[in-house]
Amino acid sequence: MLDPKFLRENIDLVRKGIARKKFQVDLDAVLAADEARRHAVAEFEVARSAQNAANKEMAALPKGSPEFQAKVVEMKTASAKVKELEKKVSEVEEQMKAVALSVPNIPHDSVPEGRTEADNQVVATWGDPAQLVSAAAKAHWDIAWFNKAIDFERGVKVTGAGFPFYVGDMARLVRALIQYFLEEAGSNGYTEVTRPLMVNAASATATGQLPDKEGQMYHAQTDDFYMIPTAEVPVTNFFRDEILDEASLPMKRCGYTPCFRREAGSWGAHVRGLNRLHQFDKVELVKWVHPDQSFAELELLRGDAERLLQKLNLPYRVLLICAGDIGFSHSKQYDLEVWAGGQKRWLEVSSCSNFTDFQARRAGIRFRPRMGNPSSSTPSTALASACRAFWRRSSRTTCSPTAPCASPRPCVAGTVRKPCRSKVALGWQGRVVGYVCFVSPALPSLPCSARNRCGLAAFSAGRTFTDGTYWVAVSGGADSVYLLLALWADETLRPRLRVLHFNHRVRGEAA
């Protein structure tokens, strides 16, 4: 869903973008609906404001007095008018929503022109198929042992076509690949989540499966749940209708799920064997990033996805999808295709996309800017990028202070600031879990009162780094909080405390 304001103010840009995508959308109808909506809202708000004011006056009158009674009669008409306007507002908003949802995301300038997949550009290749893959390679359905290791027939008996069993070493291979992908992602800064495999209608709507693609999902009708067609659905919906702190961006999550697709309408040779199944396994990566960073983040994701294939020594090519072939909600998309020697063709194994604010808006995921005047720091819509890729290891020095924990305010190491009052509140989710007092710049100590108050288990032995910072990990405690603190002294030998990293750990996890 595009920002109505953006649409209004950049109508030609949107028109051009839609034309590049070869979509047919009546933008004038959208503009008209938007105009009608804004008009109706303004009208309603004026009337409601008058009603509110009159009601307040009325409340001050003695109840049952003639003036009061007269006011009641007078207010009846005003009330009826407000109700009428309110009804109209919800009607035009409904209309606006309906037409706005029909507008696709616009392609990025770097997306090439084109109509079909034949127009996609190969932007990179890696590995020589002739060298890495035998010319005599067979398709998997022609390999006898393969057909024992993947049991289609019993899958058909137990469930139906497209639900094979993986047996023995093949089952272990599947498990190993999932494990490998997750471990790579985890070591590259993604937080792993396990997730529901069934979602409600609201979630399926937020990520765009409903209402249009309902036929692609399995539907448990008794409880009105949908089997997820991709991990993107539960992982993205994690933050649905929430406002994130800018400091928490980029937020990176990964998750493994089986995916379930009815594949209605799929047929023919290209679905043979393992090429298309009703249930398959996928490791998904989702990032919520700052709007200014989203295209740079996309490039990083693509690089990381490529690195994974390189580590597996699989020859592949990278396609930049053309405007005519790109998805409805995508702004830019790369596909990674691996050379399948047996089938003698390239097969898509990964897709990296930037949705800009399109999907985040639909899902109601926003962020609150960190800087600036509080009164003007209205939330903006965050960007969601989803792809299967991996993230660079983050360096120690890039830890960012998170909102609830820092007092004094985080400062740049080495700069001299107002002396610390040596009262430092460490909070998690709004709760203070500890006051930490340092009586000596070199040797931090924890007063008994603080121990009692916060239940912190212990300070570990600190480490002094060459830049003069003293690092102390504080772990444990009733709230299972893990803190990494840095301490240093200025010329007055006043203690300085700076929270460099603040991270919530699950109880029992090693700090």
Added chain:
RNA sequence: GGAGAGGUGGCAGAGUGGUCGAUUGCACCUGACUUGAAAUCAGGCGAGCCGCAAGGCUCCGAGGGUUCGAAUCCCUCCCUCUCCGCCA
């Protein structure tokens, strides 16, 4: 599955028809005091949308209804908790 209780600002918890967008406490922010803390004191402090601003609108689980007026009364749904039963 049966019975009961309840969903209010970061948390706790008042509020049962109008001056309530909401008492109070905790937490948080600013300042005073202090060698530094703790304690204490003074002030501030929910969120979203529109607007340059002034200001306006919306939000007390969700949706409907009653009323001039709803956090408050009625209906439906969702969710949570407790007890009993049943079952991994």
